[in-house]
Amino acid sequence: MREAPVGVFDSGVGGLTVLKALAAELPHEHFVYLGDTARLPYGTKSPETVARYALQAAEALSEYGVKCLVIACNTASSVGLPAIRAHIRGVPIIGVIEPGAEAACATSKSGHIAVIATEGTVRGGAYQEAILRLRGRARVIAQPTQLFVALAEEGLHQGPIADSIARHYLDPLFHASAGSRSSLDPSSTPDTLVLGCTHFPMLAGAIRAAIGPAIEIVDSAATTAKCVRETLERESLTRLGSPASDDPKAATRFLATDSVERFARIGSRFLERRIDPEEVELVDL
Amino acid sequence: MREAPVGVFDSGVGGLTVLKALAAELPHEHFVYLGDTARLPYGTKSPETVARYALQAAEALSEYGVKCLVIACNTASSVGLPAIRAHIRGVPIIGVIEPGAEAACATSKSGHIAVIATEGTVRGGAYQEAILRLRGRARVIAQPTQLFVALAEEGLHQGPIADSIARHYLDPLFHASAGSRSSLDPSSTPDTLVLGCTHFPMLAGAIRAAIGPAIEIVDSAATTAKCVRETLERESLTRLGSPASDDPKAATRFLATDSVERFARIGSRFLERRIDPEEVELVDL
Numbered sequence: 001m002r003e004a005p006v007g008v009f010d011s012g013v014g015g016l017t018v019l020k021a022l023a024a025e026l027p028h029e030h031f032v033y034l035g036d037t038a039r040l041p042y043g044t045k046s047p048e049t050v051a052r053y054a055l056q057a058a059e060a061l062s063e064y065g066v067k068c069l070v071i072a073c074n075t076a077s078s079v080g081l082p083a084i085r086a087h088i089r090g091v092p093i094i095g096v097i098e099p100g101a102e103a104a105c106a107t108s109k110s111g112h113i114a115v116i117a118t119e120g121t122v123r124g125g126a127y128q129e130a131i132l133r134l135r136g137r138a139r140v141i142a143q144p145t146q147l148f149v150a151l152a153e154e155g156l157h158q159g160p161i162a163d164s165i166a167r168h169y170l171d172p173l174f175h176a177s178a179g180s181r182s183s184l185d186p187s188s189t190p191d192t193l194v195l196g197c198t199h200f201p202m203l204a205g206a207i208r209a210a211i212g213p214a215i216e217i218v219d220s221a222a223t224t225a226k227c228v229r230e231t232l233e234r235e236s237l238t239r240l241g242s243p244a245s246d247d248p249k250a251a252t253r254f255l256a257t258d259s260v261e262r263f264a265r266i267g268s269r270f271l272e273r274r275i276d277p278e279e280v281e282l283v284d285l
Numbered sequence: 286m287r288e289a290p291v292g293v294f295d296s297g298v299g300g301l302t303v304l305k306a307l308a309a310e311l312p313h314e315h316f317v318y319l320g321d322t323a324r325l326p327y328g329t330k331s332p333e334t335v336a337r338y339a340l341q342a343a344e345a346l347s348e349y350g351v352k353c354l355v356i357a358c359n360t361a362s363s364v365g366l367p368a369i370r371a372h373i374r375g376v377p378i379i380g381v382i383e384p385g386a387e388a389a390c391a392t393s394k395s396g397h398i399a400v401i402a403t404e405g406t407v408r409g410g411a412y413q414e415a416i417l418r419l420r421g422r423a424r425v426i427a428q429p430t431q432l433f434v435a436l437a438e439e440g441l442h443q444g445p446i447a448d449s450i451a452r453h454y455l456d457p458l459f460h461a462s463a464g465s466r467s468s469l470d471p472s473s474t475p476d477t478l479v480l481g482c483t484h485f486p487m488l489a490g491a492i493r494a495a496i497g498p499a500i501e502i503v504d505s506a507a508t509t510a511k512c513v514r515e516t517l518e519r520e521s522l523t524r525l526g527s528p529a530s531d532d533p534k535a536a537t538r539f540l541a542t543d544s545v546e547r548f549a550r551i552g553s554r555f556l557e558r559r560i561d562p563e564e565v566e567l568v569d570l
Contacts, residue, residue: 037329037330038324038330038334039323039324040329041326044325044438044544044547045322045323045543045544046543046544049323049543049544119547146435146438146439147432147435147436147439147441149435150431150432150434150435151432153329153431154431154432156432156453160449161446161449161450161453164445164446164449165446168441168446258330258331258334259329259330259331259334262329262404
């Protein structure tokens with residue numbers, strides 16, 4: 001079982017930012033990554049539909065003999081995790097919401113936390129609930145920033161367009177006019193921003209420019225990777241021996257439900273290494 | 286059969302711009318509109334997947350006894366029309382590509398035509414082929430403008446963000462530096478721009494600001510509506526008598542495969558009249 005791969009699921013290419021963090025945290029491991037590109041985006045779909053799709057994808061991945069399942073999609077984590085945990089037994093199942101919420105609570109001094117995510121993740125309220133479970137007196141404000149997804153996929157994640165869209169979404173959270181807030185209340189502006197979508201680390205530069213240097217940015221990819229490493233260690237599931245391979249291509253298998261060429265082209269940007277279309281297998285759920 | 290509704294299919298809410306044009310052109314008719322919101326967007330999916338989805342949707346609509354089927358989605362028209370025409374017999378099936386290409390050819394003086402559309406429509410080449418079939422010496426340049434879709438759905442179709450994205454996509458087509466073109470060739474810049482996606486009429490203001498006043502804009506919604514009217518008249522299928530109803534709600538039935546609330550909320554902007562969530566029926570394909 002120690003030799004088995006770690007399964008990583010996302011609605012598309014966004015989860016490759018999580019895969020990148022996993023590969024850095026766990027250089028000995030093999031991975032199978034499944035992007036449900038035929039049915040993306042999940043972020044605008046109903047909870048019932050997302051849960052159904054996520055469960056199908058998790059079942060498909062478990063047929064590859066994975067020893068651990070990472071739900072790298074925030075939307076799928078927020079609404080699909082209970083169904084996946086109920087149906088798929090015998091392997092640890094880790095979403096991105098809880099590690100992200102933990103990191104936010106550990107990072108925030110004031111307890112005033114902003115979350116940006118897709119429409120579906122914000123509406124589902126999973127981040128808000130997870131943060132409040134950990135820190136009951138936290139104040140959480142959540143804002144859908146749907147265009148960030150399209151910007152990242154179009155390769156327009158930096159430059160004046162990304163900057164102006166980041167300001168459009170973030171100024172109301174961090175730079176509301178003094179008149180609309182109590183200027184005496186030090187917690188009137190969040191001190192921590194959670195990137196609640198796997199696409200958003202691509203826009204870190206534009207986001208940082210919009211919010212200024214003082215706000216802490218929490219990206220759940222790194223925190224999730226750490227949680228996966230701890231889980232594998234606790235369950236004695238870590239792969240032993242030398243790093244999986246000097247060749248990252250040998251250590252990772254890519255599956256996509258559609259548009260293999262697009263997956264490789266756009267995914268290369270997210271993973272920050274070239275993916276050849278030949279590396280991506282087309283699968284049907 | 287004259288009393289039967291006209292079926293209109295789109296991947297989501299974009300086709301409501303076509304429905305609006307149809308209702309204006311054919312005030313006596315009833316409509317059934319199906320948005321495949323569970324599986325949108327089609328614009329980034331493979332031709333095989335889009336054709337399969339479009340055929341399923343067309344079959345579902347034909348069960349509502351429609352007398353004519355309008356494929357309002359450019360991507361579905363460009364890759365799904367042959368399959369739909371092969372499988373669904375006995376009713377006229379009208380896409381948006383051919384009417385749009387006809388209008389472009391009739392409008393352009395120089396024969397140099399630009400098309401903006403989704404990635405899938407551009408890659409499929411259907412507009413390019415349809416224009417060249419009608420006007421063999423035309424020069425067609427096609428540009429994917431994927432972000433326009435997200436802008437329209439986010440309600441950011443006007444303002445500085447829409448303006449800067451429109452310039453990003455359109456400046457290279459219409460305002461390339463003189464050095465890169467022959468300044469003596471009057472056809473070196475397109476004189477006509479085809480809006481090859483049903484979302485794009487929402488951005489007409491930003492598009493017009495980016496290209497300037499001299500370029501003709503062709504929107505296939507109006508042309509498709511005219512084509513549907515002519516087809517119904519030719520086949521003796523027009524509904525007789527007085528306008529369908531003074532109440533537009535009674536004349537149109539909305540079906541969506543997911544996210545009824547989102548369909549109503551965003552669709553209201555596209556249709557330019559309020560759609561209540563209660564008006565939208567959830568269907569499973």
